[in-house]
Amino acid sequence: MxxxxxxxxxxxxxxxxxxxxxxxxxxxxxxxxxxxxxxxxxxxxxxxxxxxxxxxxxxxxxxxxxxxxxxxxxxxxxxxxxxxxxxxxxxxxxxxxxxxxxxxxxxxxxxxxxxxxxxxxxxxxxxxxxxxxxxxxxxxxxxxxxxxxxxxxxxxxxxxxxxxNEADMDAVTAVSGSGPAYVFLLVETLAEAGVKAGLSPELSEQLALATVSGAGALLASSNSSCAQLRKVVTSPGGTTAAALDVLMASNGMSDLMNGAVAAAAKRSRELAG
Ligand SMILES: NC(=O)c1ccc[n+]([C@@H]2O[C@H](COP(=O)([O-])OP(=O)(O)OC[C@H]3O[C@@H](n4cnc5c(N)ncnc54)[C@H](OP(=O)(O)O)[C@@H]3O)[C@@H](O)[C@H]2O)c1
Incomplete structure (x- = not known):
């Protein structure tokens, strides 16, 4: 109220x-x-x-x-x-x-x-x-x-x-303020990769969208951490493990995300003057 x-x-x-x-x-x-x-x-x-x-x-x-x-x-x-x-x-x-x-x-x-x-x-x-x-x-x-x-x-x-500490607002902007765009980009790139792997654009987009929104809803409703949920999907030597070897390699997703968040925080500081 x-x-x-x-x-x-x-x-x-x-x-x-x-x-x-x-x-x-x-x-x-x-x-x-x-x-x-x-x-x-x-x-x-x-x-x-x-x-x-x-x-x-x-x-x-x-x-x-x-x-x-x-x-x-x-x-x-x-x-x-x-x-x-x-x-x-x-x-x-x-x-x-x-x-x-x-x-x-x-x-x-x-x-x-x-x-x-x-x-x-x-x-x-x-x-x-x-x-x-x-x-x-x-x-x-x-x-x-x-x-x-x-x-x-x-x-x-x-x-x-x-x-x-107001200085933290630049990092907040870089994580949650700009963050929805990173997730939308994840859907776009996942769908593009599906097309390159042989799917039709329509099916690939449907799969990418449902996967990201479904995984988000699962995460929000679960008591498990992201890392635990990721491990549940990942069988040793399986398909997910093969993909994560690429995403978690050096210059992989962690480096990319660090670079993206640092760039957004820097830009936030510049805009604030
Ligand atoms: N959208 C987001 O996701 C988001 C996230 C975080 C923060 N913000 C912040 O939220 C603020 C608004 O963003 P927004 O996306 O809602 O922008 P927006 O859709 O352009 O809304 C701004 C509104 O302010 C009105 N306005 C202009 N001059 C005014 C005046 N003199 N008195 C009262 N109202 C006036 C505009 O009217 P006219 O169109 O008629 O000029 C417009 O309706 C921004 O400062 C943005 O940084 C937005």
Whole structure:
């Protein structure tokens, strides 16, 4: 159950996913306002919730509106133009929850004021089906109840975890933020390899997709570790062992993944400036 008033700034892909999750967790439409330039028609949930207020611009907000939480879900390139208009809400105990990738707490603080209560979060795309994972990092002024409400809001779209050291956000971005793309690539490359091994493209794609999603579901529902589940599939001298000899050789999957995660973390640091 989500309690309190929420102002969602930006209702695109991730904002919509959050909104869907909040309604599923019992957030009352009268306790939420949305600022989204594309207007009410662009917000899918608005037709199901007539009481939901969608404004096209921050200037339309009632001057005395002081939400418990402002959630920033705009694109990084819009952040510095959008965020300062909400700075006055800091005085009323509002906590600002930003999911804007690559925007550090120090830059948020520069836009909102030194005394503003901030929480930075990094969700990932499975949030759109309620199966994401969001990592949250509190600013120095965020109190326990403000952190709790931010966690509850992010938990509406999946699992949550906290970090205390914001520098870890670059590695988080590289693992869970960008990670869904690595899994999609795994399906693509597995399907391509199946075609090279003689299967039709249709069957190979079906096999690769069902295998990756089925293995993920098995892993999520099992008490065994990844390594244990892998060993269960691997008979000594068998077909899986032959494939794993290739994947686990030097310059194999481990080296590739280390390189990929290091490159993403480096890029995250560069984008944060
Ligand atoms: N999608 C992901 O998987 C993911 C994962 C982690 C973090 N994030 C972060 O989440 C944020 C949103 O990403 P997204 O994929 O949801 O982007 P998106 O679909 O482009 O959504 C951003 C929304 O912000 C709106 N907007 C623009 N100017 C605004 C303003 N002045 N006031 C209020 N809203 C405004 C945009 O409206 P218009 O389209 O009309 O301009 C758009 O609807 C980004 O910062 C991204 O880094 C996303």
């Amino acid at each position: 989500i309690e309190g008033t929420v102002l969602l700034v930006g209702c695109g892909n991730m904002g919509s996913a959050l909104l869907k999750g909040w309604f599923a967790r019992g957030l009352n439409p009268v306790d939420i306002m949305i600022v989204e330039p594309a207007g009410r028609e662009s917000v899918a949930a608005a037709s199901e919730h007539p009481a939901l207020v969608v404004l096209s611009d921050v200037s339309e907000l009632p001057t005395d509106f002081t939400p418990d939480v402002v959630v920033f879900a705009v694109k990084p390139q819009n952040a510095k133009d959008v965020i300062p208009a909400y700075a006055h809400m800091a005085e009323s105990g509002t906590v600002f929850l930003s999911i804007i990738a690559g925007l550090p707490l120090a830059k948020l603080e520069a836009l909102l004021g030194a005394n503003s209560a901030l929480v930075r979060a990094m969700p990932n795309t499975p949030a759109s089906i309620g199966q994401g994972i969001s990592v949250l990092c509190p600013g120095s002024q965020a109190g326990p109840s403000q952190k709790r409400v931010c966690k509850v809001l992010m938990a509406a779209v999946g699992q949550t975890a906290w970090i205390e």
